[in-house]
Every structure is written in structure tokens, then in C-alpha cells.
Amino acid sequence: MSGEVAGPSWQPVPRARAHELVIAAIEGQILAGTLTVGDPLPPERDLAARLQVSRAGVREAIRVLEGQGVVRSHVGSGQGAGTFIAALPSTGLTRFLRLHVALGNFDLDEVVESRVALERTSAALTARHAGPEDLAPVTAALEAMDEPAIAPETFNLHDTAFHVAIAWAGGNRLVAEMTTAIRDSMRLPLQAAMRQTSDWAQVCAELRTEHHAIHTALADRDADRAAELTEAHIRRSYAVLFPR
Template identity: 40%
Template sequence: MAADDTAPARAWRVVLERIEGDLLDGRLAPGDRLPPERELAATLGVGRSSVREALRVLEVMGLIRTGTGSGPTSGAIIIATPRGGLAALLRLQVAAQGFPLSDVVATRLLLEQWVVGTLAESGAHDLSDVRATLAAMDDTTLTAEEFLALDAQLHLGLAEASGNAVVAASMAGLRTAIESYVQAGAARIPDWDAAATGLRAEHRGILQAIDAGEADLARSLVHDHITGYYAAAGLTRD
């Protein structure tokens, strides 16, 4: 009875493992179409329902796109844009409180210090969206919630400008957690207006260091920016 109960769960994993192996071995590549459900089921010795379950997982992960009907857009096609899937999986883990706050902050430090350092060293980047977000944050009528939503967008914009899709996807996936803890922390800051003024200045300092190609300074400033807010908001490590 126990073996029968676990068989369906194992079956769809067989499909995932086969597709993963084909990708790693080069038998499948972005743009290729997966075999039809019936063929996959017969080849792997699993039911079509297990194949469909595996395809749903792959679609959520951003590794395939499925189309109905017949013709060139039908069936399951390997795509080369897994970023959305990675971000979605991270958001789900965050929503389920699977990551301690201290781990989120530590990961931010790792990612964002790399981001600003890389931007400063490369000199080839487009920060127009980041500058537009920073300009929007100058509006003194913004509520703390509105300001911090823009703050999260600014940091995500820097990650996207770095050109590293994995880093950008990671930051996108952590954005909900970042916004959540900075919003909660704002309520603990006695003088929000002064804090917002300080955050604007810190953002500008980080951008100036990037523009000047001063990678070490940019990394130091973004470290102090993140940990400074963490401390000012009275957030405790869990």
C-alpha cells in the first residue's frame, strides 16, 4: 500500500529527471520542443497524468512554455528565461517564512555589494531607470510605505543593471521579504522624515561611487546603507 501511495509522486519526478538529464547532456536546448505527452509516458513507463504534472512544474519554474492545439506554437517548448521561475520560487519560500530575516539580510549584503562593485568596475551600464526611481523618491509627500516600495525598486533596478540574470532573479525573489522587513522597521523609527532624508543621501552616495568607478567605496556604502537601516529600525536577528 505504501509503495502504491508514493508511486505517482515518484513518477512525475522521473519525467523531471529525464528532461534535466537531456538538458545537461545537450540533447535538449532552448527552442527545442519536448516529445508529446503520450510519447514521454510510453518511453518512461509512467502515466500521462504524471507527465502533465511534471510539465506544470517545469512551466511554473519558467523552463518551458506550453501551447494548446496543433501547429508550431503547440506542445511544450524549452525556453531560455528561467528568471521568472527562480524569482517565483523564492517568493513562495519567503511567503512561507522559510527564510530567517538574518539570512535575507546577509544575502542582500552578498548580492548588493557584488552588484555595486561590478557596476563601478564595468563602467558599461544603464542606470536611467534607477535614477528615475531615485528622483521619484524626492517627493516629500510620499508615505513611508510608498517611499520604501520605491526603495525596493531602486535596489532591484541596480541588480538588473548588473546584467547578471541569476542575481537579478534572486533580488526579485527576495523583494517581498525585503519590503516586508523594511516596512515593519519604519514603524520603529521615531523621526521618519529625517530617516528618509538620510536614505536619499545614501542612495546618491552609492550612485556617485558607481559613476566614479570606485568599487570599494560603493561596496562599503551599500553595506553601511543596509546594515544602518537594519539597526536604526531596531530589527533583531532571528
């Protein structure tokens, strides 16, 4: 009939590959709480039969999940052999977040705002709860940055260690892992920006001063001041190193 509007054209959707179905099934068990850290997965043959997929699909799924840090496998026989839910899946989280940021999936403003949110929290937590032993790695990184005529690459290494140490001293592992990932992903861009600055000695001196002020606030257990100084430092350093 003339003038009739055509309806949507539906096309068959591709079937998921076998290993994706296996991954989805394992993720579902983890999210439901029926698989927890240290629990074994069924043997490859059993898992393939239960999910009605090929053993090759199960093997591929296990390889992917191992790469993500979700499972760990031990070959051989006996009680310790098999595939288990990993105790430290945060390694996979850090790796993937680091790669996503490094590949440019987030612009610089998003990185800055994320760092501010994370590191304000870390600074406040550290000021409230960390003792001298917890602050030791922060102090060590601070002292390393005070080396005269320090090269930008070396400064950036200790600068990263300073911020990451504060994150870990705060006691929130998720915040610390995310902070570590973001800092690692920005290592090369920050090094390049430091090398290209017109007066590295002056910029370095200003960054040192800000780091020392943050350290003092942490040692004084002044959570509000530590958070404010941390935010100001992050925003200013990006403004100086990445001028618009």
C-alpha cells in the first residue's frame, strides 16, 4: 500500500562463541556468590558437558579469565591441581584499567577528575588512620624527589611512588588499585610533558614544595588539609604540564 511506513528490518543475531558462553556462566556464578575466592571450577570435561559446549571453548574461556586475573590454574594431579577462583583478581582490574586509560578511551579532563576524586579520598583516609610506619614509603619517595638536578624520568618515577604509597596507606584497596592503574597509564605522557617544559628546574621545585606540604598535612593528621592540598596539586600540575 502506497504511503505505508516500513517496519524495522530484523536480522538474525550471531550466536555467541562457546568461550564467551563459558565466561558468562562463570561470571554468573561469581556474581551470585556460589563461586568465591579459592573455589575450584569443575574439571574441563565436566564443565563442557554441563554447559553443552566443546572442551576447546572451556579451555579458551579459562585462558581469557587467567589473563584477567580471575582464575588460576595448576597442572598435574592431586588436591592442588585444577582451576580455582583467584585470590587477587585486582591484578586484572589494574591491568585493564591501565590499558584503557593509556589507549585514550578517556580524555585528560576525565583522568584529572578521577584522580582528584580518588586521591582526595586516599589523602583523607591516610591522614586519619596511617601511622609513621604506614607513611614510610611516602616519606622515602618524597626524599628521593629531593635529589638535586633530578631528571624528569627519575622524578616521575618517585612522584608516582609518592601518590601510590599514599593510596595504599589509606587502607582502601580498590581506591589504591585504581590510583595505581591511572598513574601507571599516565607515566609516559607525564614524562614527555616534564621533558618538554620550558623551565624544568622551576616546575620541579614547585612540585616538591607541594609534595612536602601534602606530607606535612598527612603527618599532622589533618585530613581536610591533606585532601585540599592533594586536589590543588593535581589540578595545578596538569595545568602546568599540559597547557591548553
